Amino acid sequence: MNCPSCSAPLFGSASCSCGYRIESRPQEITYWESLRAWWRIYWPTQLLLLAPVAFSAWLAANFDAFAVQPFQTSPGESNLALLWTLTAVLTFLLSAACVWLFSPRIFGRPYQDFRLVACETPGGCACRLTSGQRTALWLFVWWRCLAGGLLVLVLVMAFLMLAGKAGNMIVAILPVAGPFVIGPMIMKMLVGQTLAGLQVEVRPLT
Numbered sequence: 001m002n003c004p005s006c007s008a009p010l011f012g013s014a015s016c017s018c019g020y021r022i023e024s025r026p027q028e029i030t031y032w033e034s035l036r037a038w039w040r041i042y043w044p045t046q047l048l049l050l051a052p053v054a055f056s057a058w059l060a061a062n063f064d065a066f067a068v069q070p071f072q073t074s075p076g077e078s079n080l081a082l083l084w085t086l087t088a089v090l091t092f093l094l095s096a097a098c099v100w101l102f103s104p105r106i107f108g109r110p111y112q113d114f115r116l117v118a119c120e121t122p123g124g125c126a127c128r129l130t131s132g133q134r135t136a137l138w139l140f141v142w143w144r145c146l147a148g149g150l151l152v153l154v155l156v157m158a159f160l161m162l163a164g165k166a167g168n169m170i171v172a173i174l175p176v177a178g179p180f181v182i183g184p185m186i187m188k189m190l191v192g193q194t195l196a197g198l199q200v201e202v203r204p205l206t
Contacts, residue, residue, distance in 0.1 A: 148182030
């Protein structure tokens with residue numbers, strides 16, 4: 001590769017005669033580092049997802065048939081089923097849009113002692129994501145979120161078959177704890193990947 005500063009060939013060296021030096025570290029991050037990266041996607045996504053869920057809950061509470069007779073088999077109950085179905089679809093689509101919108105935030109401000117960068121060459125300068133590269137980043141994160149969510153759903157269904165308080169406790173914990181396991185794993189897998197011509201690297205702060 002050539003030096004990003006003066007374009008002189010580096011021939012595998014980590015430094016150049018012009019003074020440029022490639023600052024690198026092992027291409028991996030710890031769980032806590034990956035959690036910090038994931039948090040930049042997770043918290044604004046959850047904040048936006050609260051809106052349709054809260055609105056649907058308010059709307060359901062104001063259905064006369066639902067408020068008076070919760071177990072009534074009537075058009076009111078069908079309306080509630082349709083409402084929650086539409087809410088689930090809207091939440092799914094909005095979460096996909098949020099991941100596309102917020103994923104580039106992991107390359108924003110530095111973290112406590114490192115930063116994630118997307119560069120064209122190993123050790124090169126950070127590049128701004130194009131629309132195609134942003135979409136590639138979204139696909140990388142989104143389909144793994146879906147796979148992780150499906151795994152959590154399967155585990156919840158499995159533990160629902162268990163009798164006793166232990167099974168109920170695990171069912172209650174899994175949906176809450178799942179994102180804090182799956183998300184950091186996705187961030188750890190992202191480091192070292194090549195996305196639409198850009199390489200994702202972790203670099204220390206100097």
